[in-house]
Amino acid sequence: DIQMTQSPSSLSASVGDRVTITCRASQSISSYLNWYQQKPGKAPKLLIYAASSLQSGVPSRFSGSGSGTDFTLTISSLQPGDFATYYCQQTYSTPRTFGQGTKVEVK
């Protein structure tokens, strides 16, 4: 199975901050990488697919980059509604594993 490791596991930030979350795969997965946002008590929401493609309706302050084993989700200017937990997911092989999550909290 491909292991997905996110860092950090949590971070504290303020509105307006630039936030970067990293996801590392245990083997090369090309661009088979998606990012999701989850708020408490809600279902995950797709933000980024195929490593760098922005899902329709998602604000442009979210961006994704990387390929192979190292990927990044960047929020260019954190907004109040962005405090949530973020997950990466690989779809290179089955099982479709997720990272452990990164919780973005208010500083």
Add this chain to the structure above:
Amino acid sequence: EVQLVESGGGLVQPGGSLRLSCAASGFTFSSYSMNWVRQAPGKGLEWVSYISSSSSTIYYADSVKGRFTISRDNAKNSLYLQMNSLRDEDTAVYYCAANSGSYYGGWFDPWGQGTLVTVSS
């Protein structure tokens, strides 16, 4: 409106069975592969099972293989998860999610709101 709605969760004793359902609307359900994903209380996301649009291909996580069965009825726009021999560690919110996209393995969108399964004596 594109929507997935899960049902069937509840409290069940260890060793018991439960059948989850996921009703789809607002999109051509029969054209999409589907997944079940679960989330234990306070924990991360765990992929559980996958079924192709025609039911010809099915996958399971090792943690549920031999105990859970995924199925679908395209005429009813519905996805199912039959869960047998339930264990305490199966306690989780269960989400259904459509496998969208035709490249780079696709992505999970949309998701249902989830249904809670609690396994406890």
